[in-house]
Amino acid sequence: MQTPWEYRYAHRMQKMGSSVIRELLKFTEQPDIISFAGGLPAPEVFPVKEFQEACNQVLTNQGPQALQYGTTEGYLPLREMIARHTGRYSVKITIDNIMITSGSQQALDFLGRLFINRGDYIVVESPTYLGALQAWNAYGAQYISVPSDEDGMIMDKLEEALRIGPKFIYVLPNFQNPSGATMSLERRKRLILLADQYGVPIVEDDPYGQLRYDGEHIPSVVYLDSRYRNDGEENGGYTGNVIYLSTFSKLLAPGLRLAWVVAPPQVIRRLVMTKQAADLHTSSFNQCVAHEVAKGGFLDEHVKVIRATYKERRDVMLEMMDEMFPPEMRWTKPLGGMFLWGIMPEGVDAAEVLKEALVRKVAFVPGAAFHPNGGGANTMRLNFSFSSPDVIREGITRLGTTLKEILHKNGHK
Amino acid sequence: MQTPWEYRYAHRMQKMGSSVIRELLKFTEQPDIISFAGGLPAPEVFPVKEFQEACNQVLTNQGPQALQYGTTEGYLPLREMIARHTGRYSVKITIDNIMITSGSQQALDFLGRLFINRGDYIVVESPTYLGALQAWNAYGAQYISVPSDEDGMIMDKLEEALRIGPKFIYVLPNFQNPSGATMSLERRKRLILLADQYGVPIVEDDPYGQLRYDGEHIPSVVYLDSRYRNDGEENGGYTGNVIYLSTFSKLLAPGLRLAWVVAPPQVIRRLVMTKQAADLHTSSFNQCVAHEVAKGGFLDEHVKVIRATYKERRDVMLEMMDEMFPPEMRWTKPLGGMFLWGIMPEGVDAAEVLKEALVRKVAFVPGAAFHPNGGGANTMRLNFSFSSPDVIREGITRLGTTLKEILHKNGHK
Numbered sequence: 172m173q174t175p176w177e178y179r180y181a182h183r184m185q186k187m188g189s190s191v192i193r194e195l196l197k198f199t200e201q202p203d204i205i206s207f208a209g210g211l212p213a214p215e216v217f218p219v220k221e222f223q224e225a226c227n228q229v230l231t232n233q234g235p236q237a238l239q240y241g242t243t244e245g246y247l248p249l250r251e252m253i254a255r256h257t258g259r260y261s262v263k264i265t266i267d268n269i270m271i272t273s274g275s276q277q278a279l280d281f282l283g284r285l286f287i288n289r290g291d292y293i294v295v296e297s298p299t300y301l302g303a304l305q306a307w308n309a310y311g312a313q314y315i316s317v318p319s320d321e322d323g324m325i326m327d328k329l330e331e332a333l334r335i336g337p338k339f340i341y342v343l344p345n346f347q348n349p350s351g352a353t354m355s356l357e358r359r360k361r362l363i364l365l366a367d368q369y370g371v372p373i374v375e376d377d378p379y380g381q382l383r384y385d386g387e388h389i390p391s392v393v394y395l396d397s398r399y400r401n402d403g404e405e406n407g408g409y410t411g412n413v414i415y416l417s418t419f420s421k422l423l424a425p426g427l428r429l430a431w432v433v434a435p436p437q438v439i440r441r442l443v444m445t446k447q448a449a450d451l452h453t454s455s456f457n458q459c460v461a462h463e464v465a466k467g468g469f470l471d472e473h474v475k476v477i478r479a480t481y482k483e484r485r486d487v488m489l490e491m492m493d494e495m496f497p498p499e500m501r502w503t504k505p506l507g508g509m510f511l512w513g514i515m516p517e518g519v520d521a522a523e524v525l526k527e528a529l530v531r532k533v534a535f536v537p538g539a540a541f542h543p544n545g546g547g548a549n550t551m552r553l554n555f556s557f558s559s560p561d562v563i564r565e566g567i568t569r570l571g572t573t574l575k576e577i578l579h580k581n582g583h584k
Numbered sequence: 585m586q587t588p589w590e591y592r593y594a595h596r597m598q599k600m601g602s603s604v605i606r607e608l609l610k611f612t613e614q615p616d617i618i619s620f621a622g623g624l625p626a627p628e629v630f631p632v633k634e635f636q637e638a639c640n641q642v643l644t645n646q647g648p649q650a651l652q653y654g655t656t657e658g659y660l661p662l663r664e665m666i667a668r669h670t671g672r673y674s675v676k677i678t679i680d681n682i683m684i685t686s687g688s689q690q691a692l693d694f695l696g697r698l699f700i701n702r703g704d705y706i707v708v709e710s711p712t713y714l715g716a717l718q719a720w721n722a723y724g725a726q727y728i729s730v731p732s733d734e735d736g737m738i739m740d741k742l743e744e745a746l747r748i749g750p751k752f753i754y755v756l757p758n759f760q761n762p763s764g765a766t767m768s769l770e771r772r773k774r775l776i777l778l779a780d781q782y783g784v785p786i787v788e789d790d791p792y793g794q795l796r797y798d799g800e801h802i803p804s805v806v807y808l809d810s811r812y813r814n815d816g817e818e819n820g821g822y823t824g825n826v827i828y829l830s831t832f833s834k835l836l837a838p839g840l841r842l843a844w845v846v847a848p849p850q851v852i853r854r855l856v857m858t859k860q861a862a863d864l865h866t867s868s869f870n871q872c873v874a875h876e877v878a879k880g881g882f883l884d885e886h887v888k889v890i891r892a893t894y895k896e897r898r899d900v901m902l903e904m905m906d907e908m909f910p911p912e913m914r915w916t917k918p919l920g921g922m923f924l925w926g927i928m929p930e931g932v933d934a935a936e937v938l939k940e941a942l943v944r945k946v947a948f949v950p951g952a953a954f955h956p957n958g959g960g961a962n963t964m965r966l967n968f969s970f971s972s973p974d975v976i977r978e979g980i981t982r983l984g985t986t987l988k989e990i991l992h993k994n995g996h997k
């Protein structure tokens with residue numbers, strides 16, 4: 172017998188559907204599969220001992236406070252720490268510019284709730300972060316995909332996109348998920364000029380900014396915007412055109428679900444009201460623990476460990492790809508982050524390749540999902556942060572064999 | 585200079601407004617104010633030591649797993665524990681009926697997202713839980729308020745409401761927030777019959793079910809529904825007409841932001857997709873820690889401590905009200921939970937009383953906010969769980985003085 176929750180809402184239930192890719196990716200959870208499909212940090216680098224000490228400290232010194240309801244904005248000392256930290260990169264902000272969220276995904280969701288009306292256009296890089304698309308699809312967003320290369324969004328194409336009248340521009344300038352691309356300084360500056368010219372605000376999503384393995388740090392878009400609007404002044408205050416997102420997921424641990432938004436105070440106030448209705452506040456305990464772990468400057472040391480670990484894994488993956496992948500394959504050489512991007516010859520379908528790869532017990536994410544307006548069927552995202560170097564070697568060997576076989580079958584050899 | 589985030593969305597920013605009550609309630613955070621306005625558990629009963637042990641255990645034995653990304657449905661052992669626990673109360677469910685949420689507020693938000701279209705009617709008790717209204721207002725819900733007394737919703741009025749064609753019925757049968765009322769067994773049975781007759785599903789919100797201080801446990805609506813639909817069979821399986829919400833916030837600690845939904849599997853699948861776009865998943869670490877604290881049967885012992893503590897506080901508050909409140913005042917005598925409900929004579933405005941009360945350094949929440957369709961201006965919610973007995977004595981003395989003064993001034997004396 173169907174119950175009212177079922178028959179009343181059958182049409183909504185059907186909308187769910189079930190994607191072929193999602194079904195395929197379920198196989199990646201099997202223990203004998205080497206998966207480059209996920210986006211997981213390496214568990215080996217989680218600072219377990221420091222967490223243990225921090226939990227003990229927090230519960231000993233402020234247990235009742237840490238376990239009680241907290242404010243929707245977030246734990247004050249943590250917001251103060253983030254404000255100071257952001258100030259280090261020369262954007263002066265105060266706690267009134269910061270709200271703590273339950274992961275960056277929540278910030279993306281709230282921005283959708285606040286700013287997207289059904290049918291609104293959002294400018295995104297192509298490819299772009301799948302989580303943002305999932306969040307904003309729920310609000311009926313449409314996307315203008317701006318072609319991107321290894322230096323990020325192509326700015327002449329951005330200008331065309333801005334003429335369509337988008338609500339905002341969404342960029343991941345550093346070691347982008349999924350492509351691994353980093354937007355060049357020149358393009359970041361141009362991005363700010365164009366955004367200003369067309370009066371369109373920017374969302375800068377920066378989960379991996381500190382995970383750079385080669386080359387020099389490029390100033391964030393939010394910082395460049397503050398310099399631009401403060402007439403080039405080095406230590407300009409936050410000017411409010413760029414909403415900036417970052418997270419503790421990649422620096423500390425994703426299991427805490429701790430991230431933050433930097434925005435103009437009146438946007439923060441609105442976000443706070445949204446959060447109050449959505450989940451009241453982010454776990455007080457986790458905020459206290461993260462603050463305790465991070466407060467003595469630990470993160471600056473810890474990020475070096477993460478960088479060394481991921482750099483090695485990236486290098487191993489790139490070396491193995493050079494050795495094992497067929498010559499028709501191209502791929503990005505990311506300067507940081509957790510992902511690289513493989514491009515097969517036109518006409519090869521990555522979903523088909525995934526099926527074959529699963530037979531050989533190796534997995535990746537086909538790239539089409541990262542293209543909201545179609546395309547990218549011949550691309551794939553590979554994660555290099557999670558697997559150990561030995562596992563990467565074996566996995567890329569398996570994937571290389573799969574690719575050679577398929578490209579050969581397709582007559583590409 | 586206004587930035588694009590400001591001038592583009594100025595109309596949305598304005599919608600925020602600022603409520604008088606919210607402004608008044610900010611004063612309650614001042615340290616010299618005795619506040620019965622909040623809805624906080626007593627921090628004295630948080631099991632800090634047990635948390636400390638659990639954190640150490642979890643980080644020692646499963647640190648990397650607890651700090652890693654987790655599944656959107658929730659930590660499997662925790663869902664299994666909840667399924668077993670729910671089974672104890674004779675509703676057989678499986679893990680496929682359970683999703684972990686970041687507090688019950690998130691479950692309310694998601695139900696709104698999934699089921700409420702702008703203009704839809706939801707049947708609520710009058711008064712009802714403010715958090716549900718905040719969550720569902722965001723989706724354009726309208727409410728049919730069914731008058732309630734100390735035995736909960738008045739069922740003849742519910743039948744009238746059902747003829748309007750609501751999407752679902754929302755009830756808090758145990759020690760309701762804000763009124764403290766408990767729905768009688770007879771009315772629960774009638775609720776199920778009426779819901780079945782009109783084909784309208786039910787959301788049962790049960791944060792306080794285990795916090796009973798007097799009398800016998802009354803079976804939950806979800807349980808009664810399963811007996812009704814399984815032809816009276818004692819151990820019937822979950823029948824899916826009632827979505828049931830509960831939480832660890834009152835049993836363990838609200839700072840963890842851990843709650844759960846019981847729903848038909850296909851509703852759970854849809855909730856999981858919603859959660860994936862909203863915040864990926866609830867903190868793995870907190871789920872592991874809560875499971876570790878609770879797994880050996882600790883909650884059954886711990887709830888006795890909470891009950892003893894809150895019963896004393898409720899009794900002190902009721903005694904003091906008997907002694908200090910003017911004779912025109914009426915109030916509920918809740919059998920459990922954290923709140924009681926004061927009713928002043930018609931024509932007295934609780935918001936005005938709050939202003940005077942703040943002068944005397946005592947606070948409560950005026951009741952109007954809990955009435956989505958108006959009314960209740962002469963009512964107030966008082967929390968008795970947070971303040972110690974001595975503070976309750978002093979606070980009720982202050983409030984009694986305020987009330988006597990105002991009622992006298994208004995000529996009620």
